Amino acid sequence: MDQLYENRALVEVYDALNASRDDFDFYLSQFPSQPCTVLDIGCGTGTFALELSKRGYSVTAVDPAPQMIAAARAKDAAQHVRWVTGYVSDLAPEPRFDVSIMTGHAFQCLLEDDDIIALFQAVAARINAGASFWFETRNPAAKAWTRWTPKKARPPMALGEGRSLKVVQEVLNVDGEYVSFKETYEFSDKDHPLSSLSTLRFLTLDRIEDLGRAGGLCIGSVCGDWTGAAFQANSPEIIFRMDKDE
Known part of the structure; x- marks a missing residue:
């Protein structure tokens, strides 16, 4: 597991590093009306799960x-x-959920077909008839990793109490669908930076559709960005609603 999810110092700044609300706002606009039950997969530090709970949803969050x-x-x-x-x-397997969600590009951490199919099967077995599974992955055609370079690092971000943090990304290897990279975390109040090594898988829409069928799910809809625009070949995201294949 990446240090980003295990190192206490990095977990403490996870929310600050992931402050964007575009994905949350999009998914909220798609969710069924309350009351309903939600399964939040790969919930991280729980920001979205807590937001859903405040809005009246009954939430189970797994990580x-x-x-x-x-x-x-x-x-x-x-x-x-x-x-x-x-x-x-x-x-x-009981009680089942009315909707399931996986945010933060967590889907890309699944590196093997068997792992993806197992996830789809587990979700399909735990959602109600007519329920959906929402998740996203970066579109490989957009090649987001080409921007993960030290030269394109953002300025240091303020953490409060005079502290700041700069994150530097560096791609180490691109091997077909797999992109391995290093993130270095430079804290202003630490003598030595921390680092995390990661590998993500960039799958095409068609490939994910095939894996979904193998796991008992079928595509209900696909969007290409957080405005809800239709997916295009060069869209930055592939945002799925997968439905239970009855």
């Missing part, structure tokens, strides 16, 4: 990283969300 779940629990003083350290397959 395999104990540090992430611990951070999420710490933000949920009223214990409105059910937090689970583990995977979808660790959940009981």
Whole structure:
């Protein structure tokens, strides 16, 4: 597992590094009306799960990283969300959910076909008839990784109390669908930077559709960006709504 999800210092700044709301706002606009039950997969520090809970949804949030779940629990003083350290397959098959969601490009961390099919099968077994699974992946045709260079690093971001953090990305290898890269975290109050090594998989829409069918899900709709625009060959995102294949 990447250091970004395990190192306490990096988990503590995860929310600051992922402050954009475009994806949350898009998914909220697509969700069914309350009351309904939501399964948040790869919930991270729980920001979206807590937002859903505040809006009246009944939320179960799952993540395999104990540090992430611990951070999420710490933000949920009223214990409105059910937090689970583990995977979808660790959940009981009942009760089932009305909608499932996987944000933050977490889908791209699944590097093997078998892992993706297993996820789809686990979701299909735990959502109601007519329910959907929403997730996104970066469109490989847009080649987002070409912008992950030290020269294109953003200016340091303020963390409060006079602290700042600069994140520098560097691609190490591109091998077909797989992109390996290093992120270096330069804290103004630390003598030595921290780093995290990651590999992401960039799959095409057609390939994901095939894997979805193998896992018991079919495409309901596809968007190409967070405005909800139709997917085009050069769209930055591939945003899926997959439905249970009855």
